[in-house]
Amino acid sequence: MGIREVARRAGVSVATVSRTINRVHPVSPEIAARVWQAIAEVGYVPNTQARALVSGRSRILGLIVSDITNPFFPELIHGFEQFAVEARFEVLLGSTNYDPALMASVVRRMIERRVEGVAVMTSEMESSLLEQLTDRRVPLVFMDVAPLAPRVSNVCVDYAAGVTQAVQHLQRLGHERLAFIGGPLQLKSARQRRDAFLHCLASYPAAPPLVLDGDHKLEGGELAVQKLLSAVPRPTAVLCSNDLTAIGVLHGLDAEGLRAPRDMSVVGFDDIHMARFTLPPLTTVRLSRAALARLAFDALIRDLQNPEASPGATYRLETTLVVRASTARLGAAAPAAG
Amino acid sequence: MGIREVARRAGVSVATVSRTINRVHPVSPEIAARVWQAIAEVGYVPNTQARALVSGRSRILGLIVSDITNPFFPELIHGFEQFAVEARFEVLLGSTNYDPALMASVVRRMIERRVEGVAVMTSEMESSLLEQLTDRRVPLVFMDVAPLAPRVSNVCVDYAAGVTQAVQHLQRLGHERLAFIGGPLQLKSARQRRDAFLHCLASYPAAPPLVLDGDHKLEGGELAVQKLLSAVPRPTAVLCSNDLTAIGVLHGLDAEGLRAPRDMSVVGFDDIHMARFTLPPLTTVRLSRAALARLAFDALIRDLQNPEASPGATYRLETTLVVRASTARLGAAAPAAG
DNA sequence: TTGAAAGCGCTAACAC
DNA sequence: GTGTTAGCGCTTTCAA
Numbered sequence: 001m002g003i004r005e006v007a008r009r010a011g012v013s014v015a016t017v018s019r020t021i022n023r024v025h026p027v028s029p030e031i032a033a034r035v036w037q038a039i040a041e042v043g044y045v046p047n048t049q050a051r052a053l054v055s056g057r058s059r060i061l062g063l064i065v066s067d068i069t070n071p072f073f074p075e076l077i078h079g080f081e082q083f084a085v086e087a088r089f090e091v092l093l094g095s096t097n098y099d100p101a102l103m104a105s106v107v108r109r110m111i112e113r114r115v116e117g118v119a120v121m122t123s124e125m126e127s128s129l130l131e132q133l134t135d136r137r138v139p140l141v142f143m144d145v146a147p148l149a150p151r152v153s154n155v156c157v158d159y160a161a162g163v164t165q166a167v168q169h170l171q172r173l174g175h176e177r178l179a180f181i182g183g184p185l186q187l188k189s190a191r192q193r194r195d196a197f198l199h200c201l202a203s204y205p206a207a208p209p210l211v212l213d214g215d216h217k218l219e220g221g222e223l224a225v226q227k228l229l230s231a232v233p234r235p236t237a238v239l240c241s242n243d244l245t246a247i248g249v250l251h252g253l254d255a256e257g258l259r260a261p262r263d264m265s266v267v268g269f270d271d272i273h274m275a276r277f278t279l280p281p282l283t284t285v286r287l288s289r290a291a292l293a294r295l296a297f298d299a300l301i302r303d304l305q306n307p308e309a310s311p312g313a314t315y316r317l318e319t320t321l322v323v324r325a326s327t328a329r330l331g332a333a334a335p336a337a338g
Numbered sequence: 339m340g341i342r343e344v345a346r347r348a349g350v351s352v353a354t355v356s357r358t359i360n361r362v363h364p365v366s367p368e369i370a371a372r373v374w375q376a377i378a379e380v381g382y383v384p385n386t387q388a389r390a391l392v393s394g395r396s397r398i399l400g401l402i403v404s405d406i407t408n409p410f411f412p413e414l415i416h417g418f419e420q421f422a423v424e425a426r427f428e429v430l431l432g433s434t435n436y437d438p439a440l441m442a443s444v445v446r447r448m449i450e451r452r453v454e455g456v457a458v459m460t461s462e463m464e465s466s467l468l469e470q471l472t473d474r475r476v477p478l479v480f481m482d483v484a485p486l487a488p489r490v491s492n493v494c495v496d497y498a499a500g501v502t503q504a505v506q507h508l509q510r511l512g513h514e515r516l517a518f519i520g521g522p523l524q525l526k527s528a529r530q531r532r533d534a535f536l537h538c539l540a541s542y543p544a545a546p547p548l549v550l551d552g553d554h555k556l557e558g559g560e561l562a563v564q565k566l567l568s569a570v571p572r573p574t575a576v577l578c579s580n581d582l583t584a585i586g587v588l589h590g591l592d593a594e595g596l597r598a599p600r601d602m603s604v605v606g607f608d609d610i611h612m613a614r615f616t617l618p619p620l621t622t623v624r625l626s627r628a629a630l631a632r633l634a635f636d637a638l639i640r641d642l643q644n645p646e647a648s649p650g651a652t653y654r655l656e657t658t659l660v661v662r663a664s665t666a667r668l669g670a671a672a673p674a675a676g
Numbered sequence: 677t678t679g680a681a682a683g684c685g686c687t688a689a690c691a692c
Numbered sequence: 693g694t695g696t697t698a699g700c701g702c703t704t705t706c707a708a
Binding site for chain 2: 043045046047048049050052053058068069071073074075077078081085090091092093095105108109111112113114132135218222247248250251254273274276277278279280281
């Protein structure tokens with residue numbers, strides 16, 4: 001079963017078997033062939049724990065997300081795992097559910113498994129937890145948070161530009177009274193989206209903007225609709241902190257007998273795959289999960305390969321406005337079907 | 339950093355440190371206190387690979403799914419991970435994308451990490467792969483597929499009952515010409531759903547049923563709408579193999595200027611969380627992810643704790659029809675909003 | 677190019 | 693209750 005058995009069958013030493021498998025030292029072709037033959041015969045699969053122990057490399061990368069049931073994350077996870085597996089890494093996934101206690105447990109589990117790097121794609125990270133990782137010189141990459149330190153990289157999404165694109169789109173359509181539905185405020189990314197919205201409107205002193213609370217879930221959007229509709233004057237358009245919230249709004253409006261964009265223009269954020277399939281299809285700000293996954297993975301690998309603990313880099317990620325059918329000119333008749 | 343350092347600081351042997359941590363053998367309170375103190379001082383975290391190597395237990399469970407971007411799976415994964423972490427297991431996730439080659443790579447990775455059990459929540463598993471796992475005496479639990487063998491359990495979803503509930507619901511509403519949009523036919527669960535539909539209609543010799551191809555994705559539903567609408571006579575209701583397909587249908591109908599349930603009643607399958615938020619909210623057959631996760635996890639743990647390789651058990655999982663607003667009486671006016 | 681042997685960090689047998 | 697020690701399966705010096 002083990003490497004010894006393979007060595008015995010091939011009539012070589014375990015060292016030679018190891019070298020054959022790892023292709024790092026030269027092995028004569030005839031011997032290599034005998035070894036591969038023996039490996040096939042016994043169905044030998046190397047034991048990763050033993051390898052990790054002796055080499056000091058677990059070949060595991062941690063990936064921390066907020067909420068795996070938010071479609072944004074599976075799409076991100078999918079990309080990240082793909083890159084990881086290509087590079088012969090395994091991914092240890094951690095979901096925090098926006099809960100700092102869970103985050104602590106996730107970090108602990110990752111340290112126990114001796115992850116070689118962690119991508120933190122959520123931001124409710126206490127600095128004490130961060131230190132546990134940095135003290136062990138584990139490369140880290142954050143999204144939107146930049147606690148600059150050696151081997152800590154950062155992917156910065158340009159929320160301001162994304163939000164501005166959305167707001168300008170609405171303003172061009174004649175909307176002046178805008179509302180915003182935020183996300184969990186312990187998330188820096190959610191705060192940034194909200195702040196970008198307020199900042200953006202500060203320069204257009206039309207009507208004071210309405211800011212409502214959400215939770216980045218369907219329910220939050222649904223719930224916010226009541227307040228949205230009872231505000232005086234009633235907003236004519238709403239920008240949501242993510243697509244799930246926007247889908248909740250669409251549903252909430254429908255429950256009131258209203259429809260986007262006729263009664264209210266609705267804009268999402270993220271452009272999850274589902275956004276093209278809502279009724280009406282959602283106008284939203286695209287934040288590419290594939291690009292985010294790529295950036296995060298590459299940042300980790302770079303810091304991993306860099307022996308000196310040089311300061312981590314900062315990467316920028318741009319957004320694009322995707323105009324679909326949930327927004328329309330203020331007062332326009334409902335667009336023709338199709 | 340290691341257990342030796344802790345032992346040195348606490349003035350005890352490494353064995354005592356190990357016993358203190360694992361609480362399996364008695365340790366005197368004063369010594370235990372000294373050990374915990376030393377552990378805190380050095381920030382000691384046990385190395386899981388070393389533990390796994392010596393104990394022969396990796397404390398890793400494999401979870402194989404088809405497609406992590408199908409919302410059905412994140413909800414399942416979430417439950418499974420929760421149970422696993424509670425029991426001090428880690429989850430190694432594998433996505434196959436309905437691709438047998440990927441499945442092979444997933445199984446290989448799991449064997450390399452020496453998983454202690456695998457939940458296969460998809461069914462494109464070749465028997466040769468299955469053997470690699472069973473040969474190593476790894477407990478397995480499948481969904482819908484029952485290759486009966488020692489330590490191989492099975493969770494059987496009662497698709498026939500679910501589909502029957504849906505069909506009867508439509509028939510009670512006066513629908514006679516029904517269509518079905520299937521899933522990837524390499525999936526046994528998809529075949530079972532389709533077969534249940536055909537079987538169900540065989541006893542009501544009204545109009546011959548229309549069966550269309552889908553892929554369990556949004557796109558498949560969208561695409562099927564063309565064929566659905568051009569069929570003569572046109573079906574008045576459609577049952578979809580999963581919710582994603584149904585949401586695609588809703589979108590496809592809208593693109594044609596049609597709307598459910600006025601122009602076509604639509605029924606989904608799974609009851610993903612999103613189903614309550616579609617327009618109109620989706621009538622669907624609920625298959626509880628939490629229950630599925632629980633059953634699968636418990637089956638694994640049971641086989642794991644059972645030293646003799648007794649044959650795995652079969653568990654049943656029932657479905658329930660959830661009536662929402664995407665179905666209506668044939669020829670009825672559109673229901674009032676709300 | 678190959679082999680012998682040390683040892684990664686820990687648990688578990690055995691001795692005391 | 694506690695310490696000593698062998699050894700899990702592998703990689704990696706070091707020597708040949």
